[in-house]
């Protein structure tokens with residue numbers, strides 16, 4: 450899968466995505482990440498990418514022309530239109546299902562805004578999806594773009610080495626993941642739950658599922674409302690109120 454990131458800070462994006470699992474997947478050729486400097490597409494000799502907002506107001510607005518030309522160069526290279534995401538607090542909130550859906554694309558473009566915004570006319574022309582990573586305002590779209598690349602990439606086949614880890618994790622069944630333990634068996638007087646050490650896989654699975662239910666109710670009751678629960682799950686939660 451190929452990610453094109455349109456940004457004024459390509460080094461920031463590339464540095465953040467060149468390490469760990471994502472960096473290794475890129476080295477292996479499972480992913481390609483290209484950060485494109487919008488400034489390279491200005492047609493003024495000062496490399497100016499922003500100007501004052503018509504109608505007045507605080508800050509500067511990123512101008513349409515360099516963004517459009519940078520986008521057009523990608524589309525011409527790809528030979529077809531591809532999903533173009535504008536990172537903005539005004540978008541729909543990104544979720545795990547979106548990560549999975551985007552992971553089925555061959556290529557996507559992520560447009561990072563800055564200053565007070567981007568000239569609306571270029572957004573109308575190129576954007577297919579307006580995406581936010583949460584109800585807070587950041588200084589630019591770079592961190593949200595990196596968040597999206599990370600979440601989408603780990604859903605691309607082959608990127609995660611352990612095949613099951615993408616299936617048992619939080620959100621996969623509408624619930625949060627169960628607690629995990631590793632060595633030693635006792636730490637600071639706290640013992641690993643005996644059932645985990647029992648070697649009885651069916652019992653361990655059942656216990657983990659129950660822990661997922663309890664944890665989701667405690668930390669994210671909103672998720673529990675939407676999850677599909679069995680009669681047994683509902684009974685278990687009632688018994689453990």
Ligand code: ADE
Pocket residue numbers: 536537538580581582583584585586587588589590593
């Ligand atoms: N740009 C600034 N804040 C943002 C947010 N919360 N999500 C996506 N893009 C943004």
